[in-house]
Amino acid sequence: MQILYWILVFLGTFSFMEFMAWFTHKYIMHGFLWSLHKDHHHKDHNSWFERNDAFFIFYAIVSMICFYLWSYEGVWYCLPIGLGIMAYGAAYFVVHDIFIHQRFKLFRKANNRYAKGVRRAHKMHHKHLGKNDGECFGMLVVPFKYFKR
DSSP states (O other): OHHHHHHHHHHHHHHHHHHHHHHIIIIIIIIITHHHHHHHHSOOSSOSSOGGGHHHHHHHHHHHHHHHHHHHHOOTTHHHHHHHHHHHHHHHIIIIIIIITOSSSOSTTOOSHHHHHHHHHHHHHHTOOSSSSOOOOOSSOOOGGGOOO
């Protein structure tokens, strides 16, 4: 029965991270930490890395704290929470950084309806180079208006 709880906590955490991605992007990245995020919209350097990559570190630390609490303090639900955060981070990296922005040249030929919708939605967000007016959404849940045939 405990495995069922672990799976539910993992799936709940993974799903909640989609909300956190939207919230962080709209109110933090396009808010008071725009100085870290703006190079993602308008690259002003020659480095492969972006200042925007610093946001990954925050969630990685939260995940590592969860692993610590599970391993050394015996808090059972911290393992599925830490794994859920880590799995969302990996999925986000694959979809956003590899598939959409092609930071590694993989998944270039994916042209199904979902792939086209995700690319179209992200392109609409990136047409705004400034801090304001960019529609924000998560990574996996994209508004249906972008999934036209």
